Amino acid sequence: MGTRSWEVDLSRSLAKSAGIPLFSTSVSAWFANEPGYLDSAIKQIDQVFAEAAAVAPALLFIDEGRRHSIEG
Structure with missing residues (x-):
């Protein structure tokens, strides 16, 4: 697993600031x-x-090319 991209960091910050769960795929x-x-x-x-909708509001991060985890 390589270094996280700025998109991951931004998504994590947005979800945390909004107090909503973050789903990553x-x-x-x-x-x-x-x-x-x-x-x-x-x-x-x-x-x-469906998982994100079940706990809405939530932020869903979809990476279009790389495979990495947003946790951690």
């Missing part, structure tokens, strides 16, 4: 966690949106 993780088929990725997308 990435496009590459959607394909890496399953066989790599589009339907598997769509299921993961639906799941993370």
Whole structure:
């Protein structure tokens, strides 16, 4: 895992300042966690949106390219 990007730091700060939960995911993780088929990725997308919606208001951070965790 490389260094975090400024987008991660900004997302964490926004969520903390607003007092809302932060959910983090990435496009590459959607394909890496399953066989790599589009339907598997769509299921993961639906799941993370449902998790965030269940505790709304929440901030959902979607990284378009890198795979990293926002925790820590």
